[in-house]
Amino acid sequence: MTVRPRRSVLYMPGSNARALEKARELPADGLILDLEDAVAPEAKAAARDAVVKAVSTGFGDREVLVRMNGLDTRWWVEDLDAVAAARTDCHSLSSFPLAGSR
DSSP: OOOOOOSOEEEEETTOHHHHHHTTTSOOSEEEEEOSTTSOGGGHHHHHHHHHHHHHHOOTTOEEEEEEOOTTSSSHHHHHHHHHHHTOSEEEESOOOOTTOO
16 A cells, blocks of 8 residues: 655535646645535536546546535436546545434
């Protein structure tokens, strides 16, 4: 197992193409590409596609995590399918519904 220092980890909204491109140049140890609360509902699908494309072209040696929409949303299945295929270093669900909360 390789231990990676995480002195700086930056959140980048998946809907912001400029931020995703700029992330390639920033001296951060890791990037969190956010599909959840940083992205408006009407931009979710486009952001997902942009994140998958960005991950496929790479971010050098940086660790890349994608923050997906929660299980209580209509977007999480598509997020999981896309992110799993993109082969990120890690993926995270933003929230889990509490048992009995529905």
